[in-house]
Amino acid sequence: MPINIPKQLPARERLLEEKIFVMDEERAVKQDIRPLSVLILNLMPEKERTELQLLRLLGNTPLQVNITFMNMATHESKNTSKSHLDTFYETFEDVKNRRFDGMIITGAPIEHLAFEDVNYWDELKDIMNWSKENVTSVLHICWGAQAALYHHYGIGKYKLPAKCFGVYKHNVSNPTIKLARGFNDEFTAPHSRYTAVSIEEIEKDPRLTLLSKSEDAGAFIIISNDEKHIMITGHLEYDATTLAEEYNRDLQKGVEVALPENYFPNDEVTNQPPNSWRSHTHLLFSNWLNYYVYQETPYEWK
Structure with missing residues (x-):
């Protein structure tokens, strides 16, 4: 089933090229069904790239999904045009009186x-507090996951001695948990971060379950036991080339960065890196939408 997005959103043409079922608002209003409403708080600087990555995954399920994009009112984006934000994005003030079945914080x-010290931290706290009563399930990604662990559970982050940068093997602690249904015992996922969260603190917190971790990348998928919050410390949504683009960008800026681990074949930057995590990415997003959003959300919000 399709995702419902604005007809002029630049990502729409790329999604159609990839044969992902996209429906515009004119056709969606004629559908006599109750679509899911998903709010995406896009904190990434290159918002159009993140839009495409997430929409590609949300469009690969049997459910019709209405998408709303939100950005921070207290932060000025320097990498996305004002016209794009004005046309396709809303602020918290615009959505705070609505309810959503699912939400993604990037x-x-x-x-x-x-x-x-983040200039929009107070606004983000307001949004995360609001989500407790107005969103069925929230999926937090990378820094968004660290922010959720800190705000909701008091678990802070710490600086790593070197950047966690590459594609790493992970395992699943309990394959019967709904989010991991269909997962292999071992799977890969990309990471790109300078900080981490404590496995010990997560495992000691009775409100949380550590579903997946990596010997090299640490805690990966954390679920609150009330299933309200799902926190993923890596970037399953990344394209095959995203880590290479980040690596080249850092080099051009003069930033000292090591080659992404387990990424380029034979560690040769001229070799095309394979996407070894795509199937588990689609499975995770499909499981989240089905079991944590669709199955749990009320047909009519009261």
């Missing part, structure tokens, strides 16, 4: 800052 390249 990562952001600001992990070097203490949470309280």
Whole structure:
């Protein structure tokens, strides 16, 4: 079934090229069904790239999904045009009186800052507090996951001695948990971050379950026991080339960065990296939408 997005959204043409079923608003209103409403708080600087990555995954399920994009009112985006934001994005003030079946809070390249030093931290706290009563399930990605662990559970982040950068093997602690249904015992996922969260603190917190971890990348998928929050410390939504683009960008900026681990074949940057995580990415998003959003959300919000 399709995702419902604005007809002029630039990502729409790319999604159609990839044969992903997209429906515009004119056709969607004629559908006599109750579509899911998903709010995406896009904190990434290159918002159009993140839009495409997430829409590709949300469009690969049997459910019709209405998408609303939101950005921060207290932060000015320097990498996305004002016209794009004005046309396709809303702010918290616009959506705070609505309810959503699901919500995604993306990562952001600001992990070097203490949470309280982020210029939109107060606004983000308001949004996360609001989500407790107005969203059925929230999926937090990378820095968004660290922010959720800190705000909701008091678990902070710490700086790594070197950037966690590459594609790493992970395992699943309990394959009977709905989010992991269909997962292999071992799977890969990309990471790109300078900070981490404590496995020990997560495992000691009775409100949380550590579903997946990696010997090299640490805690990966954390679920709150009330299933309200799902926190993923890596970037399953990344394309095959995203880590290469980040690596080249850092080199051009003069940033000292090691080659992404387990990524380029034979560690040769001229070799095309394979996407070894795509199937589990689609499975995770499909399981989230089905079991944590669709199965749990009320038909009519009261």
